[in-house]
Amino acid sequence: MRECRSISICLRERDDWLKVNLGGIVPLSTVDWLGRAALVVFLRGCPLRCPHCHNQRLQTGESRVAFHVIASRIVAQVKGTRSAARTPVPLSMQIDLDDASQRASSKPFVDAFVLSGGEPLHQPDACARLFRLAKSLHLATGLETSGYYPDRLERLLEMNLVDKVFLDLKTALVETDYERATGSSGAAVFVRESLDICCKQGVALDTRSTVFPEMPSGPQLAEVAEMLLELKAKYPENRLESLILQQGHAREGEPWFEPVSLEAMQEMAGAFRTGIKVQVRAAPKIKWTN
Ligand code: SF4
Incomplete structure (x- = not known):
């Protein structure tokens, strides 16, 4: 009823x-x-x-x-x-x-x-x-x-x-880096504000970074992980569940490039300070036969 x-x-x-x-x-x-x-x-x-x-x-x-x-x-x-x-x-x-x-x-x-x-x-x-x-x-x-x-x-x-x-966290929230990752200016400050709001309000939150060969780099991702740890400490009511690193691929119409390997992404994640759950995801390798 x-x-x-x-x-x-x-x-x-x-x-x-x-x-x-x-x-x-x-x-x-x-x-x-x-x-x-x-x-x-x-x-x-x-x-x-x-x-x-x-x-x-x-x-x-x-x-x-x-x-x-x-x-x-x-x-x-x-x-x-x-x-x-x-x-x-x-x-x-x-x-x-x-x-x-x-x-x-x-x-x-x-x-x-x-x-x-x-x-x-x-x-x-x-x-x-x-x-x-x-x-x-x-x-x-x-x-x-x-x-x-x-x-x-x-x-x-x-x-x-x-x-x-x-x-989505395209890279570390440094304006110049974010501008390069998003093709637009001024986004980093808004993203940071959104993160604060989610953590403060205690909504369940997954953050995702798509890893491409040129960006984000290991150190940039470590910076992202560090920022998330700071947010967790700042807002005890947060429900930040994980940082997901996902393998980036060339989009349709873009020249093909070799994606960052699962092993390389795992190595990046291994350098993060503990205290945050990190998931690493890669698309399965497809072998085409004629
Ligand atoms: S990936 Fe595409 S849809 Fe998503 S924020 Fe960037 S431009 Fe917008």
């Missing part, structure tokens, strides 16, 4: 004006939030220009979709309904309230909802609305962010809409 009511709250918003600049929806991902089966919504738009960005097509552009259409697709994917079709369906068919209570009692396959991008906080209203919808579906909510919008992040956390933050 409770769930049915919360779904209907979302439905009442279907005539709303809000249009979301949508990048895409991945119905099931097990890599964005390890240990969970997540539905991931990618929002378009990002203020940064990281040279190896794998989602370049989401940095700019317009593909506005009415909120109720996206909401309908999310409910359909989570609970299962005919409106799971990718093409827009007539408004009257988008969510059937009679079916909703039945679906609400079924065990959903996905148990988490992740907003990614682009930079999702580029569209703060869409983030809040989508997270509210996910909460009404009893999904755990995760936000993948560059940390560029600390004020917007803080507001979402104050509204208790985010269960876990995945924050």
